[in-house]
């Protein structure tokens with residue numbers, strides 16, 4: 001079973017917990033304890049493939065033992081970067097997070113990292129209090145070559161599921177691409193030995 005680790009990152013109050021819980025339980029819960037980070041786990045079937053999913057939802061309150069951003073970058077296979085369309089500060093925070101992810105693209109090649117990052121403008125239902133335009137979000141995503149959508153964890157269950165499934169598909173296709181790229185050491189070594197000794201044996 002493929003293990004997928006997804007970090008949902010963003011500014012305080014952007015709706016990280018609301019999005020994760022909405023995806024996992026279909027329910028929108030108004031208030032979450034913001035002093036606890038959690039890792040939700042879920043088994044799901046994606047295109048016929050069993051996935052063991054871990055979703056990391058950090059807490060915004062400074063806390064002893066809390067994962068640092070560097071830890072989060074090393075831990076996750078993919079990222080959902082959330083901002084609140086009615087809060088420009090959360091958009092600035094999302095921009096800084098995207099920069100850090102691009103700069104750190106640990107292990108994976110740049111393209112793979114970009115495809116496993118999804119920028120989400122949450123709280124679209126608060127359009128009367130909008131501070132960040134859709135086009136600003138789209139431009140930030142284009143500049144960072146990642147996917148983008150605006151939605152509302154409060155009102156859009158289907159859109160939330162579709163967004164999570166899209167980023168999970170990208171992550172698992174990255175896994176397959178990495179598998180293909182991995183030089184199968186044993187095979188190439190066996191081939192090398194065979195070529196060397198095989199030839200010699202033949203010539204004897």
Ligand SMILES: Nc1nc2c(ncn2[C@@H]2O[C@H](COP(=O)(O)OP(=O)(O)OP(=O)(O)O)[C@@H](O)[C@H]2O)c(=O)[nH]1
Pocket residue numbers: 010011012013014015016017018019029030031032033034035058059060061122123124125126151152153154155
């Ligand atoms: N109107 C509206 N409110 C939302 C939406 N998503 C989350 N909220 C509210 O925004 C507040 C913060 O939501 P959380 O999910 O706790 O946000 P968070 O990013 O996990 O917050 P921290 O844990 O403090 O970092 C809560 O009061 C939610 O009810 C949404 O789509 N629309």
